[in-house]
Amino acid sequence: MTGLQDRKYGRWFKGADIDGDGFITRRDVLLMSERYITARGLPPDSEGARLLAGQMDGFWTNVIAPMDQDGDGRVDLREMTDGFKRALGDAAQYARQIGPVADCFFDLVDLNGDGKIDLSEFRLMFDAVAAVPGGDSAEVFAALDLDGSGGLDRGEFHQAILEFFYGDDPDAAANHLFGRIDV
Template sequence: MTALRDLKYGQWFRGADVDGDGFITERDVRLMSERYIAARGAAPDSATARLLTERMDGFWANVIAPMDRDGDGRVDLREMTEGFRRVLTDPALYPQQVEPVTECFFELVDLDGDGRIDRSEFQLMFDAVAAVPGEDCAAVFAALDLDGSGGLDRAEFHRAVTEFFYGDDPDAPANHLFGRIDR
């Protein structure tokens, strides 16, 4: 199912290429952090902002930067897709590879700090920050809310991110986590 993952990775790439120049750079990762922090309403010097910035810097250094095969300091779609294919092969490695950023992102999205992400919080972060259209947010949120509680707990959120990056199920709702993909 490499084709499905390529589609998902391409969707993620478009959101991560914050400045739209066709590359992901360390600056894009920093801009992504700043967008999350601003949407959260956190002060740039707050503990939450510092933690997210630190984890996103680690994500750049440990996951994205090593994909830069030609050493030009930027990662294009081909390099990123090939890199994700090489690195994101085993969901058992999720705790080291993706979970630290996801955990921090969960904290940012959970605006009221109740330990779950409700639909309005999900929509705010994914629509305003990741440029996922509102109608896509609503449909994805409903599909990810496995227990129908009206909120995503940490386990549901981590399950969705794991499925997005590692999964091959063409019908998994998490495929559209960062915007609807066309198959």
């Protein structure tokens, strides 16, 4: 792991710490679910909302909670960074480790279900949910749209997630996927 990856993980942590208390807890993940559900315009008692909440709860249980080294029910930045370093040591494991969560998130962001994430969908989710400023969203989106089609297909989205979590290229646009970092 490098300093660049630590900064990327720190930015991701900042976005996931919804209540800003310096820890990621099950409550943060539930709040994140609520934001996603609201951004999608889903009724809270709909099947889609229940499915999303269940997937996010699984994300807490299977990804975040195991990083809790001191057993206090919350994960601080050091625990999360150490957890990512342990879990994400081999990019060849992407399909097993991150791929399913990325697919879920892609489907969530693709609001109209057309198989692509357009700029307005990208901005809505990353601004409203992850607090990524709109100007940053547009710049990052343009750089991630590798074929210039005006939409991120699933492959481009996976490439961005792969680069964010495993990459060490200081010039990669995906470094800023969850908000601008200093490179």
